């Protein structure tokens with residue numbers, strides 16, 4: 306079978322590898338649809354501190370169960386959708402309901418969905434793997450992971466009043482798609498790239514004029530009760546704090562390069578009564594809710610998936626993504 310590897314930043318190779326077989330509690334999935342996301346693009350550009358190169362990658366996918374391991378009650382041939390990691394359910398974080406922060410989540414994270422076949426670890430099979438209902442197509446079903454992250458992020462905050470989203474990448478646009486149904490009166494979006502700005506508009510966001518610092522554009526527009534940082538740039542993290550109104554909340558979502566820091570003016574935080582909150586990963590409850598939202602048709606997948614390429618045209622797909630000319634791209638084995 307084929308699997309896409311990142312050799313070093315910007316250097317992708319489609320290797321022929323031995324297909325995986327499932328161990329106890331595991332399944333293998335024949336990939337029908339795999340999507341790129343912001344993490345994949347960052348990985349492509351600069352690698353990742355957690356994942357040494359060369360490495361397979363891609364983690365948003367759906368497909369057909371191919372083989373099942375001992376103790377798994379799923380029939381081969383079942384169409385499935387999943388979120389590609391799962392908590393242990395036993396550690397202190399899990400016991401406190403913070404299963405998104407469970408160390409196991411990153412340890413069992415599936416990397417390698419840009420491939421013909423993927424092995425799904427037992428904790429994921431047990432917790433975050435679902436049958437795909439026929440009303441969802443493969444591409445919609447592959448949106449389960451990013452949507453779970455956004456559902457979890459919104460569960461941490463009050464999204465009423467004016468919500469400003471900084472960054473028009475896939476996650477920023479998913480926040481834009483969901484914020485209104487969570488109670489937002491106005492959804493402002495500050496971000497770059499013509500296509501992504503157009504998609505934001507179609508999703509019902511008020512797109513702000515392009516500005517070097519997106520928070521500044523929000524400030525000019527009157528500020529926001531909730532500011533959601535979705536760029537992963539330290540300068541924007543700093544800037545986001547100044548886009549929030551008094552008693553507002555800043556939700557930080559975008560992961561910055563390892564080793565970077567950002568500055569906060571303590572007086573500004575105190576005198577504005579700000580709440581600064583980080584949102585990391587997702588919980589199984591968020592995955593279940595995200596699946597319900599997909600089934601209810603709450604997410605316009607066709608707006609978010611700009612185009613679909615056969616897997617062997619990965620080069621073209623990643624170069625296009627790198628140029629900012631797509632929201633998400635599909636890779637089809």
Ligand SMILES: [Zn+2]
Pocket residue numbers: 342343344364365450451
């Ligand atoms: Zn993702």
Ligand SMILES: [Zn+2]
Pocket residue numbers: 392393394395396397398399400404407408409
């Ligand atoms: Zn745990």
